[in-house]
Amino acid sequence: MISNTKEVKARDFEISRSAEEKRELLYKDDICIGCGICEKTCPVDAIELGSIGAIVRTDADVPKIVCDEDKCVLCGMCSVVCPVDALEFKIDDEDIKNMEEYPSLISSAEINDEICIYCKACETACPREAITIARNLPERSKLVTGEIEIDKETCIDCGICEEMCPADAITMEHKLPTSDDPTVSSDIIVDKDKCVYCLICKKSCPVDAIKAACRTCSYGEYDLNPEDAETTGASFIDQETCVNCGWCQEICPVDAATVVKSFEGELSVDQEKCQACGACVDICPCNVLSFPASSASGMRPEKVMSDENYCIYCGACENVCPVKAIEVKRTDIKHTPTKSKSWDKKMESLKT
Amino acid sequence: MEMELKVNQDNCLGCGVCVVACPVNASISNEVAGGHGSKTTETIMMVENGFIKLFSPEKCTKCGTCQLFCPTDAIWLE
Incomplete structure (x- = not known):
């Protein structure tokens, strides 16, 4: 009899099955943003999202999601809908995101080194610390x-x-x-x-x-060799930790960063319901949500504010809000085409 | 894997900061949010006779706010 085997390493897990073809699901907890899209999409309800508010805010040594190996059929759908590559699904050692038969979300973040002036604004702004800018400054004695x-x-x-x-x-x-x-x-x-x-x-x-x-x-004034005054360098985005939030694109003074987001939508906060507990602020992987500065010391901060420029519409904040004050709508999903109607339907079901 | 709200009365100072900080409590009773401790047991937790006591833990959404504010680890999620 063929059955799934599950291996748990720290907070990560790996579920696999070796039959005609080898199918593996790998989960990386430090990449997971706790959005719960996998839980909602799993066709067999094998994935359960943990108490992400408490996990993220108290740094509990508990995985953000758990997957029941007995329920998991290793279809790979969770991997395809995961907005941040926390779930990787491989068939015979090949990632299905690279396979034409399967759809995948279209998102990217790039920095064009031809345009980049290596000011490091993006490195500072990136909420995931995914950007590294290495730069060589001009020699002072030549200037x-x-x-x-x-x-x-x-x-x-x-x-x-x-x-x-x-x-x-x-x-x-x-x-x-x-x-x-x-x-x-x-x-x-x-x-x-x-x-x-x-x-x-x-x-x-x-x-x-x-x-x-x-x-x-x-x-x-005398003429300097313009090359002597130039700062050179290289940019690097860690695609694994990058969530394509768009901070780098917004903050870049020379438009060297280009971000493509897979989801479009709307984020709304009901200021009446909000109790300013800060759970959404802490969970958001994109620094979309923040508290306005408190008016005086000892005052409860004002209600939460948001800047949708940086939102990836993952819905983690909506999930974590204890008083249902946040609504995240996904109105458009960019994904590569697939011939499978069932997969296409599942991708479209991410719209809310 | 759902976590569970736990209290340890031995650690509790009875300060009530968890009661006030809890966003669910505040949405149930404005008095609680203002720190005036209404007597409703509809809230998740209340200070009773100087100690924290859970009344409606099933309403807890596990956001972790109480744990962040508690100075003595008397209330936590596990």
């Missing part, structure tokens, strides 16, 4: 040039220039004076790669020991 010299005969080793230098370009080697050598410094060094010729040292030197000139100040 500003000049002359600087310290007359060691005149210098009294006071160290004011070292302390004042905003670029940390001046280093003094301090030493204790001896009867043999009563000076307090053995050397003073200017690192010309760091010096920006701001002339702060020259102006603050009490004995006028520093001669310095900035090329721009002396001769006016």
Whole structure:
């Protein structure tokens, strides 16, 4: 007799069946956002969504979903409808999202390195910490040039220039004076790669020991090699943790990020019903929901507010709201076509 | 896997912050949300004789708000 086997690793699980073809369902709990779409879609009610509010907010060591291996028929539907790739379904080691016969949700997030100026705004804004921007800054010494010299005969080793230098370009080697050598410094060094010729040292030197000139100040603007001023780099989006929420696209000052969302819809919060408990704010994977700043200390915050620009209409907030104050409607689902009417029907059933 | 709301009266200070913080309680009774402790046992939990007591735990939606506010781990979801 052929039966499913379930292996549970930490909070993840793997259900598989080896018959003519090998079918496997793999669940990754740290990717799961607790939206419950899999639970609603499973044709055999094998998946049960846990108490996600409590799990996420109290960091409980409990999986967000559980799947009953005795009920699971390994159809793969949960994997196809999962908006974040927490469920992976493989037939003979091939992911069905890559198979033409099966539909899959259309969503993506990309950063075009040709346009990207590596400002890191997206890296900071990404609610899933899925973006890494690696950048190489231009060399300071190529952007500003000049002359600087310290007359060691005149210098009294006071160290004011070292302390004042905003670029940390001046280093003094301090030493204790001896009867043999009563000076307090053995050397003073200017690192010309760091010096920006701001002339702060020259102006603050009490004995006028520093001669310095900035090329721009002396001769006016001069042409830089534009390549020397350029910041280069590379961007990286971790597609596994990315939820295609659109923060990067919205925040990018040069429109280098492009996000395609699989769901369109509406999110509404009933301000009358809302008790401002914050469960939705904590569960939302996209930082869509937030509390307006409290008017005074000790005051209960105002009701919750939302910015639908970043919503993926996953419905996690609706599920978690203890007082049913949130409604998430999905009006359109983008997915690749399938010849199977039953699969198509299931995909369309994600609309609410 | 549904979690269950639990209390440990030995840890409870009777401060009532869970009663006030609970969004379901607030939607049942505005007085409770305002911290005035109406006597209704319709709410999920109330402080009685200085200790937390569950009255209607079946109304709990497991959002975890009470646990976040409780200073002594006297109320939690498991």
